[in-house]
Amino acid sequence: MVKWLFVGFTALFGFMLNFGFTPDVETKLKALERVTALRLRVFFLLCRVCLGLRAIITSGLRSTAQQAALHAADPRNAAAGSSSHERGLSADVNFLDAAGNNVLRKATPKSVWEKSGVVALAALCGLRWGGTAFPGYYDPVHFDSL
Template identity: 50%
Template sequence: MANKEHLESLNQQKSQLFINFVQEIEALGWVVIITQSYRSMSKQAELHGLNPKNAAPGFSAHEYGFAIDINALKGDVHLKKSTKKQQWIDSGIPAIAKKYDLRWGGNFSNYYDPIHFDCVAAGDTARWFNYLKKTYPITYLHIYANKINWKF
């Protein structure tokens, strides 16, 4: 999937935020490759099964179109998941994320995920779901239905 398709798969209210974020990174001379954006609950379940440190189904910002994963290339530098935190910081990309109030996975306390950027305000999951319930009632219904094994 090309960057454009990834950006189009995001939550419509947040897609411009990510477009601006990517454009600002590219203005610094980086080539941005979006490797993940929206993903289904079944795909999230698969990823969680492969690595329990990945968010459980229903708890990933990707499932709501609120997150992207990226790699970045500049000259012979390739920023990816295995790249050390300081190299990511030195790239300026986490600072750009902060400017856009994006949460950076390189700062997660329980799992180092430097390729991950989301627009879920830092805070606990309960506050996030309260936000979803008020703002996107159908999304909350989808979460509930999946927890009791309803299929859409």
């Protein structure tokens, strides 16, 4: 059994290295911390292959000034200096279906996110989902490796 798992993961990793994302997603992934970027790459690949959903990163690494502006606009956002985005440990992600429709975004209800399979795949990849991570603040587009 262990041998087959190793073979499967080796094949998946090889496929992942040759699988390209859009230039915008690649740029945002490269700006993130290495382990977080790798987890997101595997997560995005699994979402594409298993669910037919294409990931787009709407926000990745942020400067302290960008985080301060977000916090000023909505105090439920982390204060500057305390966001995982500032350390390259998280990304905000929307998902598009095969027709290019934005089917999973901030306004999408929790039940739809959970039924989509995306939340389960995120957990499998070692990512925490913002739909349940922050008491009093529903942030379903947030995925981090904390």
